[in-house]
Amino acid sequence: MSDQSNAIAAYWDAAATTFDQEPDHGLRAAPTRAAWSRLLDAWLPPAPADVLDVGCGTGSLSLLLAESGHRLTGVDLAPQMVEHARRKLASAGLPADFLVGDGSEPPTGDRSFDVVLARHLVWTLPDPTAALRAWVDRLRPGGRLVLVEGRWRESAAAATPYVPGADRLPWNGGVTATTLAAAVRPLLPHVRIEPLTTDPTLWGGPVPDERYALIAHR
Structure with missing residues (x-):
């Protein structure tokens, strides 16, 4: 890995133990879990689908999808995030395959998927x-790219700044x-945006930022 990738992995490794304390990360509150579950059911094809969760973090979305009957492969650059995700799915008695690797170029070989999902x-x-191209390359015909993203305010008072060079x-x-x-759109012309x-x-x-889902079909 490059020095920057090493720094990014180290940052998220350090964040892994407290990551799920954020309501939208850990999805510990029943209303929040239910809200995300409803959205995922609306965005994804009927289960079982093969889903690649890139930047899976601690596996909260992977858990919801596995509970719905989808077949999950999660990838994250941070080994500690992957370890939390593996424990989370194992504790629920649900199968999933979690890999340590660069989400920009997921280490999934020649496998293809019905859905590639990435959040934040x-x-x-x-x-x-380049990452978008790599994700689209992993979609089967008729597959879906689901990106939950946003443009949010950076806190000038953040206790732990992001990696040098961010x-x-x-x-x-x-x-x-x-x-x-x-x-x-140059990769997948059928694109829709759902404000969140x-x-x-x-x-x-409440959040003051722009947050949304982009759903694109092959």
Whole structure:
């Protein structure tokens, strides 16, 4: 891995133990879990589908999808995030395959998937456009790309700043729906945007930022 990738992995490894304390990360509150489950059911094809969860973190969305009967493969650059995800699914008695690797180029060999899902990942990537191409390449005919993203305010008072050089990331601080749709359409022309800002249940409270889902079909 590059020095930047090592720094990013180390950052998220350090965050793994407290990551699920955020309402929209751990999905511990029943209303928040139910809200995300409803959205995933609406965005994905009927189960069982083969789903690649890139930047899976601690596996909260993977767990919801496995509970719905989908076949899950999760990828994350941070080994500690992957370990939390494996334990979460194992504790629920649900199968899933979790891999440590770069979400920009998931280490899934020649496997293809019905759905590639990423939530709040693209802003962390040194080359998000290349990642989008890699994800689309892994879609089967008729497959879906589901990206939950946003453009949010960076807190100047953050106790733990993001990795050195983050200001040079193309989409540092998030990406607007207009910009992301423009990047996806040359790869998958059938794109729709679903705004998510106004549903506080998803986030554990009101949010002031632009948040949305992009769903694109092959």
